[in-house]
Amino acid sequence: MKTSVELQEAEAMFMEYASLHKMRMSSERRDILRFIFEQKRPVAPAEAEEFAAREHISRATVYNTLKLLVRANVLRRVQQDGNARIVQYEPVGWRHNRMEMRCMRCGRVVKIQDAAISDLIAAKRYSNFNYSHYTLCVYGECKLCRKSATKEKNRKR
Ligand SMILES: [Zn+2]
Incomplete structure (x- = not known):
């Protein structure tokens, strides 16, 4: 097999x-x-x-x-x-529910583990829609990019 x-x-x-x-x-x-x-x-x-x-x-x-x-x-x-x-x-992972943070500057993706959110989504029911899995993406700026942006700002002063 x-x-x-x-x-x-x-x-x-x-x-x-x-x-x-x-x-x-x-x-x-x-x-x-x-x-x-x-x-x-x-x-x-x-x-x-x-x-x-x-x-x-x-x-x-x-x-x-x-x-x-x-x-x-x-x-x-x-x-x-x-x-x-x-x-x-x-x-587990068969339907690939995903929660992640994505940096808009460097594109780094970090997995999020948040039981409160995943429980909330799991309990959710939508009329006329039977969902199988989801992707949740939080966009922003990662720590490294924020640091280098701060440095940049200080240099300009
Ligand atoms: Zn970044």
Whole structure:
């Protein structure tokens, strides 16, 4: 089977997490991870369970693995249509929500981590529009450019 770069990265992340927590990346865990990535859409726990049953993987291993993959930041839990009762799993970063600052002088891009904003956007509902992901860009002047601009000003005086 040809593995995608995304899947390779996910496996590497999971392996790192597993070794950090003195666990092993069993073939069962890897199979579950691959199954979810192959679907190319959010996967319900019941689907993972069905797959596992075909592969003779126990139900406990499925739920344990899903939990671990979320902790390892490989998968995230998503609520279908904002319904807390319908939980599905999808690869983290799959839809590429992005928050960044961009300097208008030098073009430097800095990632923003702001849980308050991302929670706000995640909770947002738009009539007649079902959004899948977003990009938030804050424009301005970076620290380095501001410093050199200040120097420039002082030199002129
Ligand atoms: Zn700059």
